[in-house]
Amino acid sequence: MELHIVIQGSKDLSGQLYRQLREAIESGRLKAGTRLPPSRLLAEQLGISRKTVSDTYSLLTYDNLLTGKVGSGTFVNAQAVGQERKQGHESLASAAIIDKWRNLATTMGHPPMDAMLRYDFIGGATTRSQFPQDDWRRCAQHALRQTAKSRGLYSQAAGLPALRDAIARHVAFSRGVHCSALDVLVCHGAQQALDLLARVLIEPGCTVAVEDPGYPPARQLFAAQGAEVIGVPVDAEGICVAAIxxxxxxxxxxxxxxxxxxxxxxxxxxxxxxxxxxxxxAVIIEDDYDCEFRYEGRPSETLQSLDRQGAVVYVGTFSKSLQPELRLGYCILPPALVSAVTAAKQITDCHCATLPQWTLAKFIDEGCLLKHIRRCHALYSSRRERLLARFNGDLARWFEVVPSVAGFHLAVQTRVPVDIPLLVDLARKVDVGLYPLADFSYQTPPRNGLTFGYGAIETLDIDPALDRVRDILEQIT
Incomplete structure (x- = not known):
């Protein structure tokens, strides 16, 4: 890769080179530790003498911006101080829309691994220890052989036929969804599926109904497309249809x-x-985000399987059954939406990377996904039982569990007055991550309680963490 330097004319060659290199270092474009091309190669690239380049390198070394290492080359000095780039947006014609996005309260992001607390009940995170590395590696090798046959062209916007077919068979088997491979569109997680549907179905001023409390990123995405988002209350049976x-x-x-x-x-x-x-x-988006994991009773029918008129889009993800970093999900589209949503995918993203698509298709076809889900189900079930035992035991004085039969998080609501923000803050000081239920409310009154994700926390860590929570509760109530 050539270093971007522009030499104009034949005068002051050394000065031109010096000024551009110095500016690149001080602005931070050339980071500390970056290796510069050998003087001979840079001279050939720029069409100037090697001595000019060598003299410039020497001058920058004297200025403490470069450092030479015998046998290794010339590097940007780690002590070179880059200037902070300052650029305001107030003078731009799009200042108002930029402010809207800058002030958007994004929620539910996961912290870096090194920033997680010792005991963290964060939701949406899966157990890394159970990921089938050997099976995935073998399927990835198969994927590499498939991509080696590629002619170097872009792939299909809707996804690889092999993966679409595998997904159609998987959701038909595990969730009773009625579909064929032609109805499946592969996305970067469920969130992109929601984004594509919003682009196709929403225009400024139209109205969208969401559950309240509900999933904030969906609500924020619909609002970002200009919709008026209405929060509809939920009760023990789900969304209150009469209030839509x-x-x-x-x-x-x-x-x-x-x-x-x-x-x-x-x-x-x-x-x-x-x-x-x-x-x-209206079109219904059915987000079936974590229902591979069911612990009690019979599986309920999906809305999509009950729909006979093409009103339901079924959205699923592999972030919960495998890993969030995989960023692969899908939507099952009714016939009326297939071409429109596929076109939206084409113009916004072209297609998802083919290597993980081939890998996942092979992983599903060989039964590895179902085997992994069964293994995780047993683990999550034991963690869930441990949480239920504590909240029906010594923690029942403060909380009651909201009945739930699936997924890998529990919600609890307070029985007595508890200062949840104070509890969350004090828990963090003893290395326990707690998450308020109120963060998910929109237009309905916030519910006082917590959500407990049990995908990422180890089973043996649950009791020590809840012991610390109990001790704090005894102090503040």
Whole structure:
């Protein structure tokens, strides 16, 4: 790779080179430790003499901006101080929209591994210790052989046919979804599926209904597209269908494991929701984000399997069954939306990387995914039982569990007055990560309680962590 230097004319060659290198170092464009090209190669690149380059390197070394290492080359000095780039946006014509995005309260991001607390009940994180590295590596080798056959062209926007077919068979087997490979669109996680659907279905001023409390990134995404987002209350049976406005265009729900409370939507409520969506012409997004993991009772039917008119888009992800870093998800589209959403994927993202797609297709086809889900199910079940034992035992004085039969997080609500922000703050000081239930409320009154993710925390860490929480509660209540 050539170093970007522009030499104009034939005068002051050394001065031109010196000024550009110095500016690149001081601005931070050339980072500390960057190795510069040998003087001979840079001279050939620029069409100047090697002596000019050598003299410039010597002068920059004298200025303490470069340092030479015998046998290794010339490097940017680690002590060279880069100037902070300062650029305001106030004078730009797009200043207002930039401010809107700058002030957007993003939520639910995961911290870097080195910033996580010793005992962290963060949601959405999976158990890394159970990831089948050997199976995944073998499938990745297969993927490399497939990509080696590539002609160097872009792939299909909707995803590799092999993965689309594998996903269609997987969701039909595990969730009873009615679809073929032609209905499947592969995305970068469920969030991109929501983004593509919002681009196709939403325009400024239209109305979208979401569960409240609910999933903040979905609500924020719909609002960013200019929609008026209405928070619809939920009760023990799920979203209150009667409270959904008649003029909504899109309805976003998590019927199998309501986020964040956890209860499943009742059959009667599912039928009422479908009936209303069909009557008013709304599209329902069914986010089935973590329902591979079910611990009690019979599996509930998906809205998509009950839908006979093409009103439901089924959205799923492999972030919860495998790893969030994989960034692969999918949506099952009704016929009316397939071409439009595929076009949105094409113009915004072209397609997902083919190497992980080939890997995942092989992983599903060989039964590795189902085997991994069964292994994680046993682990999550034991962690869930441990949490339930504590919240039905010594912690029952302060909290009651919201009934939940799936996923890998629990919600608890307070029985007595508890200062949740204070509890969260004090818990962090003793290396325990807690997450308020109130963070997920939008227009309905916030619920006082906590969510406990048990995907990432080790089973043996649950009791020590809850012991610390109990000790804090005894002090502040």
């Amino acid at each position: 406005p008649e003029h909504v265009r899109l309805i976003y729900v998590t019927p199998s494991h309501q986020f964040p409370l956890g209860m499943p939507m009742s059959q009667a409520r599912r039928e009422a929701l479908l009936e209303k969506a069909l009557r008013i012409g």
